[in-house]
Amino acid sequence: MKKNFEDIIIFGSGLSAKTMSLVARNAGLSFKLITDKNNSNVPSDDTRSLALSVASKKMLNTLGVNIKTEAVTKMIVIEGGLGDEKIKSKLSFDRELVDEDIAYIAEHSVIEKSIDRVLKLNENEFIKEKVIKIQKEENLSKIILNNNECLLSKALIFTEVLDRDLQNIYKVKYNFFEYGQTAISATLRHSKGHKGHAFQFFQKNGPLALLPMINKRGNNYSSLVWTEKTDNISSLISSKKDLEDSLNNLCSDYLGKISISKGPSSFVLKKLSGVNAVSNGALFVGDALRAMHPMAGQAWNQSLRDIAYIADAFAESEKLGLDLFQCPSISLLDKKRKIESEALINSIGFLNSIYRSDTSLAKGLRRNIMKLADNYKPLKLFLLNEASGGALKRPNLLNGLKPGSNII
Numbered sequence: 001m002k003k004n005f006e007d008i009i010i011f012g013s014g015l016s017a018k019t020m021s022l023v024a025r026n027a028g029l030s031f032k033l034i035t036d037k038n039n040s041n042v043p044s045d046d047t048r049s050l051a052l053s054v055a056s057k058k059m060l061n062t063l064g065v066n067i068k069t070e071a072v073t074k075m076i077v078i079e080g081g082l083g084d085e086k087i088k089s090k091l092s093f094d095r096e097l098v099d100e101d102i103a104y105i106a107e108h109s110v111i112e113k114s115i116d117r118v119l120k121l122n123e124n125e126f127i128k129e130k131v132i133k134i135q136k137e138e139n140l141s142k143i144i145l146n147n148n149e150c151l152l153s154k155a156l157i158f159t160e161v162l163d164r165d166l167q168n169i170y171k172v173k174y175n176f177f178e179y180g181q182t183a184i185s186a187t188l189r190h191s192k193g194h195k196g197h198a199f200q201f202f203q204k205n206g207p208l209a210l211l212p213m214i215n216k217r218g219n220n221y222s223s224l225v226w227t228e229k230t231d232n233i234s235s236l237i238s239s240k241k242d243l244e245d246s247l248n249n250l251c252s253d254y255l256g257k258i259s260i261s262k263g264p265s266s267f268v269l270k271k272l273s274g275v276n277a278v279s280n281g282a283l284f285v286g287d288a289l290r291a292m293h294p295m296a297g298q299a300w301n302q303s304l305r306d307i308a309y310i311a312d313a314f315a316e317s318e319k320l321g322l323d324l325f326q327c328p329s330i331s332l333l334d335k336k337r338k339i340e341s342e343a344l345i346n347s348i349g350f351l352n353s354i355y356r357s358d359t360s361l362a363k364g365l366r367r368n369i370m371k372l373a374d375n376y377k378p379l380k381l382f383l384l385n386e387a388s389g390g391a392l393k394r395p396n397l398l399n400g401l402k403p404g405s406n407i408i
Contacts, residue, residue: 004032004149004150004151004152005030005151005152005153006030006031006032006151006152006153007024007029007030007031007153007154007155008024008029008030008031008153008154008155008156008157009031009032009034009141009143009151009153009155009156009157010024010031010032010033010034010156010157010159011033011034011035011156011157011158011159011160011288012033012034012035012158012159012160012286012287012288013035013160014159014160014286014287015108015111015112015115015300015303016159016160016285016286016287016300016303016304016306016307017033017035017159017160018033018112018115018116018119018121019060019063019065019115019303019304019307020157020159020285020307020310021033021119021121021125022063022064022065022115022118022119023063023307023310023311023314023397023403024314025119026063026311026403027311027314027315027318027403028318029314031125032125032126032127032151032153033121033125033126033127034126034127034129034131034143035126035127035128046107046108046109046112046265047108047185047186047187047262047263047264047265048107048108048185048223048225048265049105049106049107049108049185049187049211049213049223050105050106050107050108050111050297050300051072051103051104051105051198051211051297051298051301052067052069052103052104052105052106052111052300052301053103053298053301053387053388053389054100054101054103054104054388054389055301055304055305055388055389055390055394055398055399056300056301056304056389056398057069057104058389058397058398058399058400059304059308059397059398059400060114060115060304061400062397062400062401062402063118063397064118065114065115065117065118066114067104067106067110067111067114068106068110068114068214069104069105069106069214070104070105070106070196070212070213070214071101071102071103071104071196072101072102072103072104072105072196072197072198072211072212073094073095073101073102073195073196073197074092074093074094074095074102074195074196074197074198075092075093075102075103075197075198075199075200076090076091076092076093076197076198076199076200077090077091077092077093077199077200077202077370078090078091078199078200078201078202079201079202079355079366079367079370080201080202080203081201082201082203082208082250082251083249083250088367089366089367089370089371090370090374091370091373091374092374093380093383093384097377097380097381097384098381098384098385098388100388102198102384102387102388103198103297103387103388105198105211105212105213105223107187107213107223127145127149127151129145129146129147129149130145130146131143131144131145131146132144132145132146134156134166134169136280136281137152139154139281139323140152140153140154140281141153141154141155141156141281141282143156154281154323154324155281155282155283155324155325156281156282156283157282157283157284157285157310158282158283158284158285158288159285159286159287159288159303160286160287160288161174161287161288162174162288169280170279170280170282171279171280172275172276172279172284173275174272174275175272175274176270176271176272176291177270177271177272178268178269178270178271179269179270179271179293179349179352180229180230181205181206181227181228181229181230181268181269181293181352182227182228182229182230182233182266182267182268182269183206183225183226183227183228183266183267183269183294184224184225184226184227184228184233184236184237184243184263184264184265184266185223185224185225185226185263185264185265185266185267186223186224186243186260186261186262186263186264186265187213187221187222187223187224187260187261187262187263188210188221188222188223188224188247188255188258188259188260188261189219189220189221189258189259189260189261190220190221190222190255190256190257190258190259191220191255191256191257191258192220192254192255192256193215193220194210194212194213194220194222194255195212196212197212198210198211198212199254200295202355202366203355204355204356204358205227205228205229205232205356206226206227206228206229206352206355206356207225207227207295207352207355208224208225208226208227208250208251209223209224209225209226209294209295209297210222210223210224210251210254210255211223211224211225211297220255221261222255224247224263224264225294225297227269227293227294227295230268233266237264237266240260240264243260243264244258244259244260247260269293269294270291271291271292271293271345271349272290272291272292273290273292273341273342273345273346274342275288275289275290276334276338277289277306277333277334277337277338278325278330278333278334281325283310283330283333285303285306285307285310286300286302286303286306286307287303289306289341290302290341290345292344292345292348293345293348293349293352295348295351295352296344296348296387298344298348298387301389302341302344304398305337305340305389305390305394305395305398306333306337307397308394308395308396308397308398308403309329309330309332309333309337309395310329310330310333311395311396311397311403312327312329312395312396312397312403312404312405313327313328313329313330313333314403315402315403315404315405316328316329316404316405319404328405329395329405336392340390340392344386351366351369354366
């Protein structure tokens with residue numbers, strides 16, 4: 001049986017796995033990326049666009065990943081306001097308040113291609129073989145592949161949901177909660193300019209978001225994320241023309257005449273929290289650790305925060321001679337990040353629930369929350385700082401600095 005030893009082994013095939021690989025390479029670590037997908041630098045056909053926080057963009061730039069994005073200069077949150085429905089409450093965030101852009105929008109495929117361009121995985125760095133077994137041997141993890149190859153490493157990093165066997169090995173218990181909602185994503189072409197403004201409309205069955213995208217060949221584009229009751233989705237996307245008609249009826253005041261340039265696609269929305277980030281010689285980040293409602297556009301930003309802590313831990317391990325799992329930043333990942341992310345997930349879930357409720361109490365509560373947030377500057381600044389990369393102290397990469405912590 002052929003044996004290879006790696007500093008770390010990363011599991012996954014998405015953006016988080018590739019970013020984690022880039023961080024490992026920049027730290028001078030040997031690694032293998034175990035994936036069931038082809039790493040041929042051809043991005044998947046994904047209709048989604050992602051909102052990158054200010055800190056996330058700084059982090060990617062520091063890693064050498066430069067992505068063409070559209071800056072969000074204003075974020076407008078509205079209850080109602082679509083079609084003939086009156087605006088019932090409104091909250092806006094303007095870049096002038098913090099003297100920086102609110103966020104940056106890019107297509108998933110553009111982000112993936114930009115990371116691949118820098119990462120350039122060679123054939124020895126990724127493995128597409130099936131994992132047969134993972135065993136613990138003292139302080140090492142032993143991975144046995146179906147080609148009889150054996151990999152050894154002190155640290156494994158999972159970026160996607162573990163299968164049942166791995167859940168048992170690492171004592172991970174996934175409890176998914178389905179919101180009863182499904183999100184539609186599509187790229188829209190429209191006649192009115194978006195001016196860098198993003199909109200989030202809260203409706204009874206779920207929010208509808210319009211995110212500004214880079215204009216191409218003189219045409220205006222925005223990304224749609226429309227959350228609806230799962231039972232209503234099939235009728236909404238059964239006909240592209242019918243979906244375009246619905247969007248024109250609802251959104252023409254904001255975008256003018258609308259046509260669908262790409263998509264639509266849909267995905268069921270689930271919540272997952274409560275998983276520990278550190279267990280039995282393994283680290284869990286991104287989708288292996290949490291799932292959240294897309295309402296705040298924070299899912300991948302949260303994954304990048306996880307990775308930034310691990311990047312600091314790599315630097316601590318090298319400078320202080322510590323085992324990775326003894327580093328202060330791993331302790332922060334395990335404790336502080338759990339508090340941060342669970343607070344965010346539960347807050348988003350709470351907002352989603354009160355906007356779906358028709359009770360007088362819920363109506364009064366959501367309008368008072370909007371009014372307070374719009375008029376109380378300290379609260380608005382806190383929300384902006386949290387969305388930009390975290391209101392509390394951030395790891396170095398999120399500040400656009402080389403990985404490392406204040407103790408080294």
